[in-house]
Amino acid sequence: MKVLVMDGVSEQGLAPLRQQADIEVVIGEKMTEDQLVEVIGDYDGMIVRSATKVTERVVEAAKKLKVIGRAGVGVDNIDRAAATNKGILVVNAPDGNTIAAAEHTMAMMLGLARKVPAACGKLKNGCWDKKAFLGVELRGKTLGVIGLGRIGSAVAKRAQAMEMNIIAYDPYISEEHAKKMAIEIVTLNELYARADFITVHMPKTKETYHMINKESIALMKEGVRIINCARGGIVDEAALYEAMIAGKVAGAALDVFETEPNTDSPLIQLDNFIATPHLGASTAEAQINVAVDVAEEIVAALRGEIVKNAVNMPSMSPKLLAKIRPFLDLAEKLGKFQAQMLNGRVEKVEVVYSGDLARYDVNPITTILLKGLLDPILQENVNFVNAPLVAKNRGITVVQTTTDNAEDYNNLITVTIYTDKGKRILAGTLFQNNDSRIVNIDGYRINAATTGHMLVVPHIDKPRIVGRVGTLVGDKDINIAGMQVGRIEIGGKAIMVMMVDNIIPQCALDELAKIDGVLEVKMVSL
């Protein structure tokens, strides 16, 4: 397998990838979109920072790409919708550069308060000018943090150490959470009205684009100082320039710009403006952290294992993953089993999670069940990333419910598939030591392992059927490893599940179907 590494990702951090004998790491030079389109077909994985744009064209040109890793937080340079459509996993490394970005924000804030860059520049030009650089203290000032996530919280903590009062606006964070950090949650307008310094720490979205604009600046205090170490475009640079010229904004610091690289913004020439070239994550420590994190994720993704920081599939904490991993395996098998038992076009998939399972987030389990169901029956690549989207695009309704009542089991996953020709029910459970079993097919109780080959024969419960099926299978030189029969009433419908050592050829299945009393014959391989 080949992984293309772009944008100067830390070599030291790539160790988890370099240690894999079957993975070749290729360090790429800066490329245009056309150049990337030309080469991407050769790669199974790719790692980028913010410079390389993974556009729809690049994603479309990929032939075997399974994963795109972002060595950092922001994934706005990756066309996630295109990747999801194609079943390509996108992962990031959200934790490794939090402190670096928070410390850079503090550097910007202190730099603005004490005019460090301008004073330094003047001195380097031979001018010892003490009067021009009277600063302000941070102590006692109010800092308005917009976006109280990882970095916003880390900035708040550091600013508290400088004895600043912290107010914050984040519509997705609870007041309790903020209270624990001794931060007052306020409305956006209140933040604008009260803050001496404003720092933004949210992603660039439709909602946050140009959030700091002419109108919002008008609501701010005279002499406010503004910092953006999050994403270019959150601050409207033209509006900021005007407000700085007018004196409304006393100082501003941008690490990120709407267009990058950027050397000709008029802001850069202003004395009370500090610019850095997207350096928030650029510390030796952060670069190693994010590279290690993303390299580990790429290895896991290429090995088909579940990753921790996927941005385009249900994400899971390592704790949840450890708890539900055996259920993920069972669910995939149930989906795969159902795919081989199907008659007709799938219209609806209903999954009921019972017992212990009802306590967990079951979304990832449903996703993997859909992968198990759809992958064998569709031409396109169905995986953990795109399975829900593929189901939706095919008009399949997916319903998932949880209940505490698992009847005789500790846990139970019951999957009912509705097709234009009827419905089929399948249930599986995990016994002790993660021993997974299929315990019900269409209402008939059975107890079958979830591995190997199985001949499933719904039939009429009458003499000589089981014997004739067994004889015919034996005559084809196929060894029978075990057998289960489930029935509800004597002489009614029943089901036979025969564990066999090899796949029974279609011609033999056709012969079996002709046996009097046999209703259906299905070969299932798990």
Ligand SMILES: NC(=O)c1ccc[n+]([C@@H]2O[C@H](COP(=O)([O-])OP(=O)(O)OC[C@H]3O[C@@H](n4cnc5c(N)ncnc54)[C@H](O)[C@@H]3O)[C@@H](O)[C@H]2O)c1
């Ligand atoms: N300059 C750099 O080099 C650098 C380095 C790391 C991260 N970043 C950027 O910093 C930003 C924050 O990163 P993070 O790791 O703290 O992310 P995070 O996901 O932990 O936090 C983002 C916060 O923004 C909040 N938010 C979302 N929409 C909002 C809105 N409309 N108004 C207010 N708050 C909103 C979210 O609720 C969340 O709490 C991201 O844009 C990331 O790409 C930049």
Ligand SMILES: O=C(O)[C@H](O)COP(=O)(O)O
């Ligand atoms: O979102 C991020 O992680 C930062 O913007 C860092 O970007 P970079 O890896 O290009 O420095």
